[in-house]
Amino acid sequence: MNSLSQTRAIVLNTFREAVRDRVLYNLIAFALILIASALLFGEISIGIQKTILINVGLSSISIFGLLISIFLGIGLVYKEMEKRSLYALLSKPIRRHQFIVGKFLGLNFTLLVNTAFMSAGLWAALYYLTRQFEPQDQFLWVAIYFILLSLSLVTALCLFFSCFATPVLSAIFTLLVYIIGNFSADIRTFGELTQNNLLKGLTTFLYYLLPNFSDFNIAAWVSHGKAVAPRLILLNTLYTLIYGGILVAASALIFSRKDLK
């Protein structure tokens, strides 16, 4: 029995569930409208239209991607447990960790497709504004790739929390970790400045425990046409693989031992 093809079936069904949900289209449409409106913001700020467009565009992709990943992520496991659609699925010859991995990859695939749509909107807006692409525009791809990596981590967090918490709590936990994770460099700096050893220990612990989302945000950097170091691409990729892998493995472990009452 090929467990890869079984997991692929779960991935595709997760994707199918997302694309048959109208909320998803509303979010994408809203993101595209926001990107288009960035062109108007540019009109009133002569000389930096392009910077504003890229900043607003990347932020839109990031925020709406975050909304989609939290909105769909918190229900990934919980909804199936609550509605008991899991019972019939788990009485098929699969292992529980395949379900977790399939659900995670399915949502990542959904996010990839959504981000592709939103990115196409951004590229179209950029072309409309400048009528040409410059060599440094290629780093826009890196910024979008980093957004995808951070969304993948958000999905893993949602999945992890939804294995033991209700959707509302999972959403709150994920959002809190995301917000704190965007300021993790500040947390470390704060720890270095304080004289209190306990506080120093706590901030160091939090810095290493929580995902560091600030390294994924290079919108400001890219919007000024600056290059991105290949080392950062490699490190961010490895970081996502390791951190996300641990979260998915922990989710699978919790879920494999869970009584489905």
Next chain:
Amino acid sequence: MSKDYSVGFWRKRPFRALHQLSLQIERGEVFGFLGPNGAGKTTTLKLLTGLIFPTEGTATILGHPVGEPETFLHMGYLPEQPYFYDYLTAEELLDYFARFFPLPPAERKRRRDTVLEQVGLAEFRHRPLRKFSKGMLQRVGIAQAVLHGPEIVLLDEPMSGLDPVGRREVRDLILQLKAEGKTVFFSTHILSDAEALCDRVAVLNRGRLVGVGRISELVEPRTGYEVVLECSSPEALPKLEALATKPLFASGGQCRLEIPEQRLPELLTLCQGGGLRLISLNPVRFSLEDYFVEVLRGADANRPPASTP
């Protein structure tokens, strides 16, 4: 097997949902699992499908431990009040589930079409499940349970939510599975269904097994009579009461009672004594329902503890 759940918000304490259940189901039999609501029927079925884990004990199906992928290759399960992905059509759902079995695409399609025909949903195959009635969902549930041609089928309340026609169809389906040599284990509280279908039944109450056996053993040896008498002397009533299996019903100078077969000569002797006139005497069969009520009463009288100390 036993199963404890944790209950309580602040101070968790164990609640025993199933207490040392020991059962053996033979191949090819239709086995009914009876009990009132909350008896532990669904808990048992979930233990057998690996959806929950036992606090103590183990179970095997065809020699395989429960909950293992290789066990599910030979086993189908219909959950209680099944719910499926409502964004899929019946055909898509069955196709999705079929992908978890080692079936080539052509065979997958053939099986899907066969079971859709079997449960009478072929004409609704392209309709999204969100537009299905409860009875139709129950049929989809049965279709997905038998999709891969399992040797063992576990059905949790398969008749619930069905209209009389639907119930009849499910009964026919269970009989068809039996004719194909499959083992069917189903829980129900509709006793007439169990009586019509099962080779053996087990009765569960408050998590404990209170009776198990062949229906023929449970029901056949216990026959009796329903007697209607005209009773002109009130002093005869206590004597009649002593013969009856159930409280007698007396009204307007007549009384109605049920007596076991072996006490018929005593009744006839009483009638000869005067003050009583026999109006009718009808044989009654001790039904599964009577058995069910009797064992549950007996179990309640013994008052088994609902939770562990």
